Structures are given as structure tokens and as C-alpha cells.
Amino acid sequence: MPRLLGIVVAAAAAAAIAFTFAFYLSAGGGPAGNAFGGGPAMLAGAPAQSYAVKDLAGRDDALDRYRGHVVLVNLWASWCAPCRSETPALEQLYETERGKGLVVLGIDEGESARVAAGFAKEMNLRYPILVDEEQLYGRAYASIGLPTSVVVGRDGRIARGIDGELTLAQMREAVEPLLRRE
Amino acid sequence: MNGRRLGALYGLAGILLVLAQDAYPAWAGFHTWEYATLLAIVAAAAFSHARRVNDLAGLLGLLGALVIVAAGLGSGLLGPDTEIVARAPGTVAPLPDVGAAAFFPNADAPAIASGAAAIVLRRRTGAAIDVAPGERRFLGATELQLVPQVAAYIEARDRRGEHLTITQPTNAAFLSPVLLFAERVPVAGKLLPADGFAVPAARRQVKAFYFSKADSQAAQARGMAGVESLLFAVDDEGGRLVRGAIGFARSGSTVELGGLRLKPTLGSYPALAISAVPYPPALAIGGLLFMAGLALSFAGGRNVLGITPDERPGMT
Numbered sequence: 001m002p003r004l005l006g007i008v009v010a011a012a013a014a015a016a017i018a019f020t021f022a023f024y025l026s027a028g029g030g031p032a033g034n035a036f037g038g039g040p041a042m043l044a045g046a047p048a049q050s051y052a053v054k055d056l057a058g059r060d061d062a063l064d065r066y067r068g069h070v071v072l073v074n075l076w077a078s079w080c081a082p083c084r085s086e087t088p089a090l091e092q093l094y095e096t097e098r099g100k101g102l103v104v105l106g107i108d109e110g111e112s113a114r115v116a117a118g119f120a121k122e123m124n125l126r127y128p129i130l131v132d133e134e135q136l137y138g139r140a141y142a143s144i145g146l147p148t149s150v151v152v153g154r155d156g157r158i159a160r161g162i163d164g165e166l167t168l169a170q171m172r173e174a175v176e177p178l179l180r181r182e
Numbered sequence: 183m184n185g186r187r188l189g190a191l192y193g194l195a196g197i198l199l200v201l202a203q204d205a206y207p208a209w210a211g212f213h214t215w216e217y218a219t220l221l222a223i224v225a226a227a228a229f230s231h232a233r234r235v236n237d238l239a240g241l242l243g244l245l246g247a248l249v250i251v252a253a254g255l256g257s258g259l260l261g262p263d264t265e266i267v268a269r270a271p272g273t274v275a276p277l278p279d280v281g282a283a284a285f286f287p288n289a290d291a292p293a294i295a296s297g298a299a300a301i302v303l304r305r306r307t308g309a310a311i312d313v314a315p316g317e318r319r320f321l322g323a324t325e326l327q328l329v330p331q332v333a334a335y336i337e338a339r340d341r342r343g344e345h346l347t348i349t350q351p352t353n354a355a356f357l358s359p360v361l362l363f364a365e366r367v368p369v370a371g372k373l374l375p376a377d378g379f380a381v382p383a384a385r386r387q388v389k390a391f392y393f394s395k396a397d398s399q400a401a402q403a404r405g406m407a408g409v410e411s412l413l414f415a416v417d418d419e420g421g422r423l424v425r426g427a428i429g430f431a432r433s434g435s436t437v438e439l440g441g442l443r444l445k446p447t448l449g450s451y452p453a454l455a456i457s458a459v460p461y462p463p464a465l466a467i468g469g470l471l472f473m474a475g476l477a478l479s480f481a482g483g484r485n486v487l488g489i490t491p492d493e494r495p496g497m498t
Contacts, residue, residue, distance in 0.1 A: 051288070075357075077347045079383035109357055110347030111383070133345045136288050138357025139272030145356060 039144045040161025048073075048152040049140040053107075053132045056117045061130055063137075064156070069103045070178040071152040072171065075138055077109050078119040080146040082165035087123045089168040093175070094127040100179045101154070105130065109138045109146065153178050189231025189240070193247030196224040197472065200254030200460055207325045207457035208264040218259050225251045243475025249468030253460035257323055261458025266329060268362060268453035270355030271299070277456070280324055281305055284454050289360060291335040295433070297450035301328060315452060323461045326454060332392055333451035334361045334412060334433075338381050339443040346442070349380045360451060363392050369413070370401045386424070386440055387417045392448075393430070406430045410448055416440030 048071075050064035063073065074090055076083035094104040104127040108116035113131045120129050132138065141150050144163055151160045151174050160174050199221055203212050211217055228247055269275045271289035285302040293299055300314040303326065311326075313319050319326040336359050338346040348359040363375030375392040391413040393401065399408045409432050416427035416439045427440030433448035 077383070079347065110345065110359070112345040115344055134288075134290055135348070135357040135359055136272060139270060139288060139355055142273065142355075143357045144354075 039163050040142050040148050040150055041163070043142060043150065043158045043161040046158050048150070048156055048158050049137075051132070051136040051140070053130050053134075053136070054113060056113060056120060056129050056131065058113065061128070063105065063152070066103045066105060067156050068154055069101050070154060070175055071103045071105050072175055073137070073141070073150040073152060074104060074106050075109050075141065075143055075146060075148040075150075076106060077111055077146055078115050083147040084123075086147060086165045086167075087125065089166070089171060091123070091125055091127065092168055093171045097172075097175065097179065102175055102179060103128070107132050107137050109143075110135045149174070151175055151178065154181070189228050189244055192224050192228035192231065193244050193472070196221060196228060196247050196251040196254070197468075199224065200250050200465075203254060203257060204325075204459050204465075207459050208327075208455055210263055212258045213261065213263050213458075218255060221251055221255050221258065225255075237479075239475050239479035241475070242478060243472050246468045246471030246473070246475060249471060250460070250465055251468075253464035253468065256464075257458045257460045261323065264455055264457040266453050266455050268331060268364065270350075270353065270358040270362065271360050271451060272358070273355050275454075277303075280321055280456065281307075282311075282321065286452075289333075289335070289451055291337070291447035294333050294335040294360060294449040294451060295447050297330055297452075299452055301452060301454050313454065320459065320462060323458055325457045325459045327457070328452035329455045330450035331453050332363050332375055333449060334363075334377075334390065334392070335359060335447040335449075336361060336379060336390070337445040337447075338384075338388075339445075340384060341438075341441060341443070343443070346381050346383050349382060350378070351380055352378075361390055362451060363390075367391070372397060372400065381442060384442055385419045386442055387419070387421065388442070388444070389415045389417070390446070391415075398430075403430055406432065412446045412448065414439055414444055416442060 048063060050062045052060055052062045055061040063071065072093070090104050090106070094102065106125065106127060106129040108129060108131050110133060111131070112133065116129055116131050138148070141148060141161060147165060149162045149166055150158055153159050159178055162174065225248060228244055267275050267277070267284060269286045271286055273286050275284045275286065277284055282303045282305045285304060287299050287301070289299055298315060300312050303311040303313065303321070311319050311321065313326050313328055315328050315330065336348055338348055340346055349356055350358055361377035361379065363377045365376045366373040367376040369391050374397060376389065378387065378389045380387050393403065393406070393411050393413060395408050395410050398406045398411055403411070411430045411432045413430050414428065414437065416424045418424055424440035429437050429439050431437035431444060431446050433446060436443050436445040
């Protein structure tokens, strides 16, 4: 009996040793490597982060207040020439598609409310503008430059993240599949 | 000393060598051939004595020790060196080999000053894991710990007091106002943590050098000796230093340089240290076997250390 028990114990120990080595080999050597894919494109499918900031009137506002809509989040700054150049197309998209449930949400990255309000007035913007002095959205949306656009579905998940200036056609292409879904 | 006692001592030495990996997982020596050789020698010595052990108690104890040594060899030889994952606040670092993603929380100036930020690991399966400063978390054969790193939250304004966008064009976190000082550059004969950022609205590029209390004391910085501070140097778009735009700022104070009002808040922000450790289930199985051997030997009046009840101190 003790001999049988010894054999069982020896077999269990051998299995444990084999399992340990197999574990490390199958894990590819453990926690090595840590690729950081750059840019907002990698965010597709992830839940959209929301941070409480102020709007142009100084009221609290945040992305998650627009849950249930398709939201085109546009990160911009007044000093950014491509941001300035794409703004008329954003305004046009908002005016034509808002009836279908689209919200264009402009988020000024790092600037004062006064600067953001001056820009909105100059460009005659009617879509909502948030003032993100601490650049919280820019960090969370992996912005690698300005402008950055992020399309958020009605379910609060990111459908697309896009770096750089967009034309009106590209904006429509990004939001229309989501607007067609109820 | 008899063979059984020697075998048990070798087994115990092997166990202690492996448990040291759990106690000091970041030590690079665990991943060297010297450490692996030492473990192998101890295991071979224990095994050679195990051949002469003909009772179940001794067998159990020695097999337990061998299982633990195998786990230690596995993590030492096959596990990678400790990796420090540093990311900007508000970003996510995928950790494919851990099967998780590390969420580095957004940090404002008070969070940097307090250095109390915790990193959250989210897994496809299983609950999220919070790793707070000073805590250790285990995930499979991986140990996770936070390493505080010098950080500065920068606020930039123009002369009228308007808030300005800060960018880090060479950083993965382009829009982060938090400097993490990944570089070391020689300044006044010392290697100092350095970083940089741009203020596009003002067409300025700013270099920042971190001076600890000791560094500023040693450098005899005017008005800043013995004070933790940042040295700013403000360049124009062409990379030329703006005349007179170089100066120190202590945490929470504002300095005006090159048309910018710069206010740093100094503190720390965590990086995630990922270390390989012996696979916990193997340690548990080995430990149970070893303890079972010890218990059986005492229950049977024999023990793997070769000490009979009559030989124990105070026993006659």
C-alpha cells in the first residue's frame, strides 16, 4: 500500500512539474511585450469614456448626456488650421442630420471658454461645444493630433476613431451606417 | 548528518530560493543562468538523497520540494525580466500576454501631487483588478505592482491668463499635460530627468528638467537650493531659445517665460511593474506535499529532518 501511494504521489508531482513548464511555454514566456497601437482607430468597439466638463455657458456637460444619439465627437483647438478648415462641414452635417438623431459634439482641447466661445461665434456654430481645459478627452481618445473625430453609437460604444481633417462626404460615410440603425 | 536530513535541508534550501522570487519579484538575478544553475544543483542534491529515502514521509517531502523548485526554474528560465509599463494618464496599454489591458487613470494636478492614482486591469474574462500604490496583485504567473515615477502636471497660460493647449508631439499621448520624464540628460554635471512639450497657440516649445531637493541643493540653483523644482527653457518654433526664457519654478508656483505663464505641479504617477513569479498552483501543490511529508514523519515518530522525538531540545 505505501508503495502504491508513493507511485501515485510521484506521478502527481511529475504531472505538476510538467504542467508548470507547459504553462510557461504556452504563455510564450509570460508577460513580455506590450504593444501600444497608436491613434484613435484602435478604440473601435470600446465604451466611450465620458468626463464632466463645462459648456460655453459654464454649465456642467459631458459626452454621456447624449447617450441614445449617434454622436460625432470632434476634438479641436482654435490654433489648429485643419480644425478650422473642417468646421463648416461639421456644422453642415449637424444641420442636415440632427433630425435623424445625430449630435455633433465639439470639444475644445486645452483652451479657455472665452477662446472657445470666440471661435464658435466666428464660425457661427450651433452644435454643442464643450471646454476641456485639462485635455481629458484628448488623452482618453488616443489623439495623435488635431482634429480627432470619434463616432459613438447609440449604445455608447465607439464605432470609429479617425485622425485628421474630414470632408463632409467622409463624415457622412462615418455616421450614416449608425443613423440607419434604430 | 544522515542522508535523509541532508536531503531535507537541500529541499528546504530549494524552497527558500524559489520563495525569494515571490518576495523580490523585480530582482533580475532570478532570470540568470547562475540562479538556474544553483536551483538545479540544489534539486539534484535533494534528488540524489531522495533515492535513499524508503519511507513515504521522506518521499512526500522531497517530491514537494522538487515541484516547487520546478516552478522556480520555470519562472526563472522561461519567465521574462521585470517589465515597467509607463503610460500617460488617461491611456490604455494592452497587455496581451497577461490577457488584460491596463487603464491608466486620468490625473489632474491634485492627483499628481498626491501620487495616489491606482491602475485598473480589465480582462476579457474575470473581474477588473485594481492595483493601488503599495499593493501586490497576482495574475497567473505574473505579479503586478505600482512603481511611482516623477511626474509634473503643467498648466500653460498666455500673458492675458487664457488657458493654452499643451501637446507632446513626440509622445504617444499627444494631448497630455502630464510630463513623465522618460529621458535622462546631463545638466550641470548630473543626469537629470527631462521631458518637453509644445504650446502651439503661442508657437513655443518648452524643455523641462526635474531637480529633486538634492539636485537643486547640489546645483546651488538661485533661490531654489534644496527645493524640488522644474527648470524650464522656452524655445521658439525654430528651436532657438527665446531670450531670457529660462528659469526655475517650484511646484504650484507660476513662472513667466517667453510669453508663457507656466505652472507645474510636481508629484508622481505610477508605472506598472510586471514580474514573473513561480506559478502559484505549483507552489501550492509542492507546499502541500512537503507539509504532508513533515506531518506524516512527525505522526509516525520520524521526521524528514532526521530528528527523532528523543533528540528534540528539552525532550528526554
